[in-house]
Amino acid sequence: MDLYIQVLVSGLLLGGVYALISVGLNLIFGVVRIINFAHGEMVMIAMYLTFWLHHFSKLDPYVSAIVIMPVMFIFGIVFQRIVVQPILATSATMKIFATVGVSLLLQNLALIAWKGDFRTVQTSYSMSSLEVFDIIVSIPRLVAFSAALLSIIVLYYFLKYTYVGKALRAIVEDHAVARLMGVNVEKHYILAFGMGTMFTALGGVLLMPFSSVYPTVGVTFTLLAFVVVVLGGLGSMSGTFFAGLFIGVVESIGGTFVSPALKEAIYFAIFVLVLLVRPQGLFGKGKGSEEVGLK
Amino acid sequence: MKPNLRYWLGAPAFLILLLIPWFFQSTFVLHMHTLIFFYIALTAVWNIPAFGGKLSLGHAAFFGIGAYTATILYVKYGITPWLGLLAALVVSMLGGLVMTLPLIRLRGPFFTLASIAFAEVLRMIAIDWRSLTNGSVGINIPFKPAWINMTFQGGKPFYYMSLILAVGIVWLTYRLKNSALGFHLRAAASDEEAAQALGINTSRAHFIALMWSSGLTGAIGVFYVFYIYVLEPHTIFSLDLFSLQPALNGIIGGMGTISGPVIGAILMTPLGEFLRFYLGTIQQGLNYVVYGLVLIATVKFIPGGIVSLLTPIIKRTPGRKKIPLSGQVEAR
Numbered sequence: 001m002d003l004y005i006q007v008l009v010s011g012l013l014l015g016g017v018y019a020l021i022s023v024g025l026n027l028i029f030g031v032v033r034i035i036n037f038a039h040g041e042m043v044m045i046a047m048y049l050t051f052w053l054h055h056f057s058k059l060d061p062y063v064s065a066i067v068i069m070p071v072m073f074i075f076g077i078v079f080q081r082i083v084v085q086p087i088l089a090t091s092a093t094m095k096i097f098a099t100v101g102v103s104l105l106l107q108n109l110a111l112i113a114w115k116g117d118f119r120t121v122q123t124s125y126s127m128s129s130l131e132v133f134d135i136i137v138s139i140p141r142l143v144a145f146s147a148a149l150l151s152i153i154v155l156y157y158f159l160k161y162t163y164v165g166k167a168l169r170a171i172v173e174d175h176a177v178a179r180l181m182g183v184n185v186e187k188h189y190i191l192a193f194g195m196g197t198m199f200t201a202l203g204g205v206l207l208m209p210f211s212s213v214y215p216t217v218g219v220t221f222t223l224l225a226f227v228v229v230v231l232g233g234l235g236s237m238s239g240t241f242f243a244g245l246f247i248g249v250v251e252s253i254g255g256t257f258v259s260p261a262l263k264e265a266i267y268f269a270i271f272v273l274v275l276l277v278r279p280q281g282l283f284g285k286g287k288g289s290e291e292v293g294l295k
Numbered sequence: 296m297k298p299n300l301r302y303w304l305g306a307p308a309f310l311i312l313l314l315i316p317w318f319f320q321s322t323f324v325l326h327m328h329t330l331i332f333f334y335i336a337l338t339a340v341w342n343i344p345a346f347g348g349k350l351s352l353g354h355a356a357f358f359g360i361g362a363y364t365a366t367i368l369y370v371k372y373g374i375t376p377w378l379g380l381l382a383a384l385v386v387s388m389l390g391g392l393v394m395t396l397p398l399i400r401l402r403g404p405f406f407t408l409a410s411i412a413f414a415e416v417l418r419m420i421a422i423d424w425r426s427l428t429n430g431s432v433g434i435n436i437p438f439k440p441a442w443i444n445m446t447f448q449g450g451k452p453f454y455y456m457s458l459i460l461a462v463g464i465v466w467l468t469y470r471l472k473n474s475a476l477g478f479h480l481r482a483a484a485s486d487e488e489a490a491q492a493l494g495i496n497t498s499r500a501h502f503i504a505l506m507w508s509s510g511l512t513g514a515i516g517v518f519y520v521f522y523i524y525v526l527e528p529h530t531i532f533s534l535d536l537f538s539l540q541p542a543l544n545g546i547i548g549g550m551g552t553i554s555g556p557v558i559g560a561i562l563m564t565p566l567g568e569f570l571r572f573y574l575g576t577i578q579q580g581l582n583y584v585v586y587g588l589v590l591i592a593t594v595k596f597i598p599g600g601i602v603s604l605l606t607p608i609i610k611r612t613p614g615r616k617k618i619p620l621s622g623q624v625e626a627r
Contacts, residue, residue, distance in 0.1 A: 035404035083591065090598055092403040093350050097546050098594040100352070100539070105587030111580035215580075219534075223415075226408055264419055268412035272397045275405060 002134050007256050008249060009135055015248020016145035017203050019241045021221055022228035023152055024200030030172040030235040031192035034084055034095050038103040039225050040218025042197050045106065046072055046204030047213035048114060054121045054208075061121055062143065065205045069198050076197025080190050088189075103218070110215040118212040125209070144206035149241075151202055155195075156237045168192055172235040200225075223264065227271045312458055316451045325450035331564045332457035333519055334544060336464045338556035340511040341541035344504045345550050346472060347480035347497070348403070351505075353410030354512050355537035356394065356417045360387040361513025362520040362531050363421065366434050369444075376445035380517050387513025388506055390417070395505045399498050402487070411534070418532035433527030436520070445521045453522050460518060464511060469553050471507065480504055484551065535583065540567070543586065547593050549600025558601050 025039050046068055053064040079102070087098050123140075130137045159165035167188055170178040179185050228247055232239030247270070254266050316325060341354050364386040365379030374382075394413045398406055422431045440448045447453060471477050479500040482490035490497050516537075520526050530536065540563070541556075548559025570582030597604060 035408070086595055090594070093348065093550070094594050094598050096350060096404055096407055097542075098591055101587045101590030101594065103587075104539070104583050104590065108580035108583040108587065112584070223408065223412055230405075259423065262419065264412055264415040268409065268416050271409060271412065272401075275401055275409075276397060 006135055007252050009137060010141065011249035011252030012245055013141040013145040014252065015245035016148040017206050018224060018228060018248050019244025020148035020151055021200050021203035022225040022240050022244050023155060023237060024196040024203065025225040026229045026234065026237065026240045027192050028196035029229060031168055032084065032189045035099065037096060037099040037222060038106060039200065040221035041103050041106040042072065042200045043204040043221045044110060044213065044215065044218040046201035047208050047217065048110060050205045050208040051119050051121055051213055061123065061205060061208045065202055068201055068205055072201035073194040073198040076194040077190055080193035084193065107215050107218065116215060118214050120212040121208050123209055138210065140209035147206055148203065151199060152237060152241050155199065159237065164191065223267055227267045230271060231274050316454050322450055325454050327565060327568065329450065329454050329457045329522065330568065331560055332461040333515065334540065334560040334564045335461040335557050336515050337512065338541040338544040338560045339464045339468045340508050340515065342545050342551065342556045343468060343471060343508040344501065345545060346477060346484065347501050347504055348484035349501055349505065350407050351410040352407050352538050352542055353414035354541060355532045355534060356414035357387040357390055357509040357512035358516040358537040359417060359421060359532040360390040361516030362526055363428060365517040366436060366520055366526045367427065370434055370436060375443050376517060376521055380514055383513045383517045384510045388510035391505050391509025395502055399501055414532060414534065414538055418528055421528040421532060428528065431528055433525060436524045438524060456518060460515065465553065465557060472553060476500055476503055543590060547589065547600055549602030552602045555600050555602045
C-alpha cells in the first residue's frame with residue numbers, strides 16, 4: 001500500500017512542474033494560436049542557463065530563477081517578433097515548419113555549444129528528503145511543486161483580475177471581438193509570448209536540481225505540454241494544472257509498474273483519446289478551438 | 296508544365312541517368328545518386344497525404360516497420376527480401392492503419408503532433424522488444440551477394456533499383472493526384488467542410504492516401520536497409536533522417552505538387568550529405584543548424600516552395616489556376 005501512495009505522491013510532485021511548463025504553452029497557444037514545436041527547447045535553454053549559472057558563479061538554482069525569468073521573457077519576445085509575427089498570416093502547416101525549424105536550430109546550437117553530455121546540478125539538497133508517515137518526499141521535488149503551484153495561482157489571479165489579464169482572456173475567446181473592444185491584439189501577442197516563455201523557463205529551472213539536461217531534452221516536453229494543454233482545455237489555467245498533475249501521476253504509475261520506456265506511448269494514448277472523446281478538453285472553453293484543429 | 300515539354304525534358308534526363316554508372320566509376324557518384332533517388336521516392340510518398348493537407352512528421356515509423364519486417368524475415372527465417380518486400384508493404388500498411396484510424400479526424404497541427412508521438416512509440420518498442428528486434432544493438436544483414444538476397448557486389452544494381460523506384464513512385468503520385476482521389480484530397484485541403492458539403496467523404500480520402508503512403512514508405516525502407524546492410528533502431532526510426540528529411544524536402548521543393556519532392560530531394564540530399572561530411576565532422580550538429588535556418592527562410596520567403604518560383608516561368612497555359620494547398624486551418 002505504501003508503494004502506491006509513494007508513487008502517487010512523486011507523480012503529483014512531478015506533475016506540478018509539468019503543469020507549470022504547460023501553463024506557459026497554454027498562454028502562448030491560447031492567445032497567439034500558434035503550435036509552437038520549439039516549446040520544449042525553451043525548457044532546455046532554461047535548464048542550461050541554470051546549469052551554467054551554477055557552474056560558473058555557484059549560483060543556487062532557485063536563486064538563478066530571478067535572473068533567468070526576465071532573460072527568458074525577453075527571449076520569448078524576440079522569438080515572437082522575429083519568427084512568429086511575420087508568419088502569423090500563413091497557414092497552420094507553414095507555422096509548424098517554421099517552429100520545427102527553430103526547434104532544430106536551438107537543439108543543434110545547444111549541441112554545438114555544450115556537447116551532448118548529460119549535465120546535472122549538484123546541490124547540498126539534491127538528495128535530501130523528508131519522511132512523512134513512511135512516505136519519502138524528495139525536497140527539491142517538493143520545492144518545485146510548491147513554486148509551480150504558487151506561480152500558477154499568481155498567473156490565475158493575474159488573468160482574472162488585472163486589465164491586461166482580462167484582455168488576454170478576451171483574445172483567447174475571440175480575438176476579432178477583442179480587437180473591436182479596443183484591445184491592441186498584437187501587443188498582447190508579444191506579452192503572452194514573453195510571459196508564456198517565462199513560466200515555461202521557471203519550470204525548467206525547478207526541474208534542474210533533480211534531473212539532467214542534454215540538447216534533445218526538449219522533445220519530450222513539447223509533446224508533454226501539448227498533451228496536458230489538450231487534456232486540460234485550451235485557455236483554462238486550472239484545467240491545465242489538474243491535467244498536469246494527472247499526467248504526472250500516470251507517468252509515475254506507468255514508470256513504476258510497467259516500463260519507463262512507455263512514457264511516450266502513454267502520452268500518445270491519452271492525447272488521441274482526449275481529442276477523440278472530448279476535443280475541448282476537460283475544462284475547455286471550447287469556442288474557437290476548431291480553428292487550430294482541435295476538433 | 297505542358298506534356299510535350301515534360302517529355303522532351305524527361306526522356307533525355309532519364310537516358311542520361313541510365314548511362315551514368317557506365318561513365319562514372321566512382322562509388323561516391325553512384326552512392327549520391329542512389330541516395331537522391333531514395334529520397335525522391337520517400338518524399339514523393341510522404342507527399343501523398345500532403346495533397347490533402349495532412350502533414351506527417353512520423354513517417355520514420357512506417358520506414359522502420361518496413362525495414363524491420365523484411366530484415367527479421369530474412370535474417371531469422373531465411374525468407375528472401377523480395378517476399379519480405381511484400382510483407383513489409385502489408386505490415387507497414389497495418390501500422391498506417393493503427394495510426395490513421397484514431398488520428399483521421401485530427402486536423403492540421405494535431406495530426407502532426409500525434410504522428411511524431413506515434414513514431415517515438417514505435418522506436419521505443421523496437422528498442423524494448425529485444426527477443427524480436429535485438430534491442431538497440433540492431434540487426435546486421437549478412438553479406439551474401441545474390442539477386443535472391445537483394446545483396447549485390449558494387450553499387451550498380453541498387454543505382455538502377457532506386458532509379459526505377461523513384462521514377463515509378465513519382466509516376467504513381469502523378470496518377471494519384473490526377474485521379475478522383477487526388478481531386479478529393481485537394482478539395483479537402485482547401486476547405487474540409489466545403490468538400491464534405493459537396494458529398495466528398497474526406498475521411499475516406501485521407502485514409503486511402505495514408506494507406507498508400509505508409510505502405511510505400513515501408514517498401515522504400517526495405518530497399519534502404521538492404522542497401523546499407525545495418526538495421527539499428529536509432530537510425531531507422533530517426534526523427535531527423537526519415538521523418539523530418541522527407542518533410543523538409545517536400546516543403547522546400549513545394550508541398551502537394553508532383554515536381555516539388557523531386558526538386559527538393561535533388562537539392563537537399565547532396566546538401567545534407569555535404570553538410571554531414573564536411574560541417575558534421577568539424578562540428579557535430581552544425582548541419583542541422585543550417586537545415587533549421589533553411590526551413591525558417593523557406594517558410595518566410597517562399598512558402599510555396601521552389602516550384603512556386605518556377606511555375607510562372609514554365610507554365611504559360613492560362614486559365615489553369617493553382618489550387619491553394621492546406622488552407623483549411625488558415626489563421627485569421
